[in-house]
Amino acid sequence: MKRREFIATGLAAASLPFPALARSLEKPKVSIAVGGKNLFYYLPLTVAEQLGYFRDEGLDLSIVDFAGGSRALQAVVGGSADVVSGAFEHTINMHYKGQPMRAFALQGAAPQIVLGVNPKTMSGFKSIADLKGRKIGVTAPGSSTNVMVNFVLAKAGLKPSDVSIVGVGASNGAVAAMRSGQIDAISNLDPVITLLQRSGDLKIVTDTRIMAEAEKVFGGPMPAGCLYCPQSFIDRNPATTQALANAIVRADKWIQQAGPGDIIKVVPESYLLGDRAAYIDGFLAAKQALSPDGVFPARGPETALRALASVDPKIGSAGVDLAAIFTNEFVRKANATYPNG
Helix, strand or coil, X not given: XXXXXXXXXXXXXXXXXXXXXXXXXXXXXXXXXXXXXXXXXHHHHHHHHHCCHHHHCCCXXXXXXXXXXXXXXXXXXXXXXXXXXXXXXXXXXXXXXXXXXXXXXXXXXXXXXXXXXXXXXXXXXXXXXXXXXXXXXXXXXXXXXXXXXXXXXXXXXXXXXXXXXXXXXXXXXXXXXXXXCCCCEEEECCCHHHHHHHCCCCEEEEECCCHHHHHHHHCCCCCCEEEEEEHHHHHHCHHHHHXXXXXXXXXXXXHHHCCHHHXXXXXXXXHHCCXXXXXXXXXXXXXXXXCCCXXXXXXXXXXXHHHHHHHCXXXXXXXCCHHHCECCHHHHHHHHHCCCX
16 A cells, blocks of 8 residues: 555545444445434433444434424424434333334333423412313323323322323423413423423423332333334444444533532533523433433333323333343443443
8 A cells, every 4th residue: 555545544544433344334324213302301412422432433413403302202202203212111112003112222210200390370280180171281191291190180180181281392482381371280391391390481390300210100110212213223323323322421510510610611501591500400310310321220111101091001011021121231331331431
């Protein structure tokens, strides 16, 4: 090889991230569907994107944002996206429906979903039973925020049909719906929750941003935001799946070491919803509920199954193979590769 060609080859190789040099990805171009990307629930996804962790793995990633997790899931089912950044419990639902999906990298160690009532329309609220006949806002019907509502209602002896579910998204529209009195209660996440709380437009009833309360509500560890996809995608693209897991694990670890100022610098300005102080408060409230290392807790799938079965007993008796809905194989390798993030 001529000296000029050798130098050119070396410069080209040096411009590539090390993991990309170490292996060949089956599918470098990957699309991820997410429902409410601005939420802290999906903060590791945004951090991995903004800090270039996906790019470091040799991935050419596109992220498509939807109003809620159920719509993000529909995108993957319909074939317009490859992977979902969404709620863990959807993997159980999909196995129950005969469409195997598997989670492979955890973002949230607890749901971070807050259920609260509107002080304007429910000033006399005393218990969950008072929600009967009321309008409850969720990010999107069928999303994890909707599942949370159904679960809390079931524990109080109410059925999903006892309330009216309204999709309000995960941004300023949700805030406006509460402040204007269009909905009587809301099941949503930060920064929406902190904005409403700071302005006096929310009375919190259940707060799963608090790890202890989340375990009390669900009776065990409840995995939340994660990357999941059809089992067939993992089978065809193991190196690509590993690359995705690597990026999320690095982001998980970065967040645990980050302060509010670090987060503010990384996320897009639009995520702040016009209130920087509220966003910082939201981050501090949500941080403890984010996964430190991407690993799914051993008892998590059982907890998620119990939550879904309390709403739909058929799921509980369907014999879903919990070992098939998640794997820690990829995040264990990611932690070995990036022990310090």
